[in-house]
Amino acid sequence: MKRKSLDRFVGKYCKIVTKEPGDEKVRVSVGLVKDIDYDAGFMIVESNEGSMFLKIESVVAIKPRRKLWVLFGF
Numbered sequence: 281m282k283r284k285s286l287d288r289f290v291g292k293y294c295k296i297v298t299k300e301p302g303d304e305k306v307r308v309s310v311g312l313v314k315d316i317d318y319d320a321g322f323m324i325v326e327s328n329e330g331s332m333f334l335k336i337e338s339v340v341a342i343k344p345r346r347k348l349w350v351l352f353g354f
Contacts, residue, residue, distance in 0.1 A: 286316050286323065286336070286339075286342070287316070289313045289342055289344065290313050290314075290315065290316060291312070291313065291314075292312070292313060292344050293310070293311065293312050293313075293344065293345045293346070294310070294311070294312075294313055294325075294342050294343060294344050294345060295308065295309075295310050295342070295343045295344075295345050296308070296309045296310070296311075296313075296325065296334065296339060296341075296342050297339070297340045297341040297342070298334055298335070298338040298339055298340060299338060299340050300335075300338050301338075306340060309325060309327060309332060309334070310327060310345060311325040311326050311327030311328070311332065312325065312326045312327070313325055314326050314331075316336070318336070321335055321336050321337060322334065322335060322336065323336055323339070
């Protein structure tokens with residue numbers, strides 16, 4: 281994803297769809313985007329399960345969500 285398109289999601293709850301090379305299925309994560317490190321190629325996401333480091337290259341789609349939806353799992 282491009283730098284400008286990811287900067288607007290920092291500090292917001294988002295639904296993030298990722299797909300690693302070689303995987304057949306996608307993974308869906310929901311959480312708060314804390315920070316994006318473009319030099320290392322990672323984004324830090326805080327979710328109910330804990331902190332996650334996601335590769336920027338593996339992000340297929342990202343969409344902002346309301347916090348209420350995140351808490352109840354809808």
